[in-house]
Amino acid sequence: MGGIPVEERKHALKEILRQLHEGVSPEEVKEKFRQIIEDVGPEEIARIEQEIINEGVSREEIQKLCEVHLAVFREQLQRQKVEAKPENPVNILLEEHNALQQRLEKLATLTEKIKQADDPEAVKEEIFQLKSLAAELLDAEKHYLREENVLFPALEKHGITEPPAIMWMEHDKLRESKKLLKNLLENHDKMDFQAFKNKLTEVANAIRNSLSSHLFKENNILFPTALRVVTEQEWAEIRREFDEIGYCSFTPEKAIKETAAVLEKIEAKKASVPIEGT
Structure with a gap:
């Protein structure tokens, strides 16, 4: 994982969670979120979220982070398609x-x-x-x-x-x-x-x-x-x-x-x- 170190990413994501908890809208923090995870794939994001939860953040809070993730990437992801072989379940x-x-x-x-x-x-x-x-x-x-x-x-x-x-x-x-x-x-x-x-x-x-x-x-x-x-x-x-x-x-x-x-x-x-x- 290049760019920002994992620990720094986690700290930054926790700061976004704090802002969301205080009532800041996903739209207001999405640009900061984009910068934190711009070179990170879904699997890496999932692992970072896992580590944050292991450190005591609730699933409900992580769900709020998911909403920011969607606000950032919805347009980009809608242009992509899940690549799966026809026989894959x-x-x-x-x-x-x-x-x-x-x-x-x-x-x-x-x-x-x-x-x-x-x-x-x-x-x-x-x-x-x-x-x-x-x-x-x-x-x-x-x-x-x-x-x-x-x-x-x-x-x-x-x-x-x-x-x-x-x-x-x-x-x-x-x-x-x-x-x-x-x-x-x-x-x-x-x-x-x-x-x-x-x-x-x-x-x-x-x-x-x-x-x-x-x-x-x-x-x-x-x-x-x-x-x-x-x-x-x-x-x-x-x-x-x-x-x-x-x-x-x-x-x-x-x-x-x-x-x-x-x-x-x-x-x-x-x-x-x-x-x-x-």
């Missing part, structure tokens, strides 16, 4: 992220239509569609479980422990928000329509903002790190364990079939290795 997660992003866009459209209505009868169809959409968002549970129980432990074996822990913490918050949306829609007819619209807008915006940010972090920080540190043999085992947990209703079948190739390659390699004594 990360592609399943990426395709599911694409599907979830599409559903967030639909959530915004339906919520806006309901918000503009004066009569609940005029948006019965939109409310019905939102109920279906809420169920699909909740169906992301197997996606979370595959990350939490398979991908995250694989990263932890390579010393990447805190970024997965932060992502898991965000999963739990998203679970609660999505349950809140489902319950709100199930009980909308028991509420004053204006109160329902206000609450729906609040909950839908919270889900859209937090889930979009979460997907971006995983796509541009967590997954590239995994692609660098996880071995081919480990990816084959990850793929097997993905199958055991299962997939979501919106998981593209094409991605599942393509990633089966990683298992075939490993099995072919095993078959080509001579057995001792033969």
Whole structure:
């Protein structure tokens, strides 16, 4: 890692955390953050964050640092693409992220239509569609479980422990928000329509903002790190364990079939290795 020494980077990042804790916005500190990590890749950033947490900084504070990271690099990272071979299991997660992003866009459209209505009868169809959409968002549970129980432990074996822990913490918050949306829609007819619209807008915006940010972090920080540190043999085992947990209703079948190739390659390699004594 060239440029600024690690200890100096950590001290500077802690100073940014102190400013964020005091109420300074991510926009105000993003230029300083950019200078600190301009020549550092996602894996190195993850390791620095790990060391800062080991020194007593909470995961909640590190999550604030993630938001600054996004403010600095969102435009740059959006021009890049996660480089993964077609058979890599990360592609399943990426395709599911694409599907979830599409559903967030639909959530915004339906919520806006309901918000503009004066009569609940005029948006019965939109409310019905939102109920279906809420169920699909909740169906992301197997996606979370595959990350939490398979991908995250694989990263932890390579010393990447805190970024997965932060992502898991965000999963739990998203679970609660999505349950809140489902319950709100199930009980909308028991509420004053204006109160329902206000609450729906609040909950839908919270889900859209937090889930979009979460997907971006995983796509541009967590997954590239995994692609660098996880071995081919480990990816084959990850793929097997993905199958055991299962997939979501919106998981593209094409991605599942393509990633089966990683298992075939490993099995072919095993078959080509001579057995001792033969």
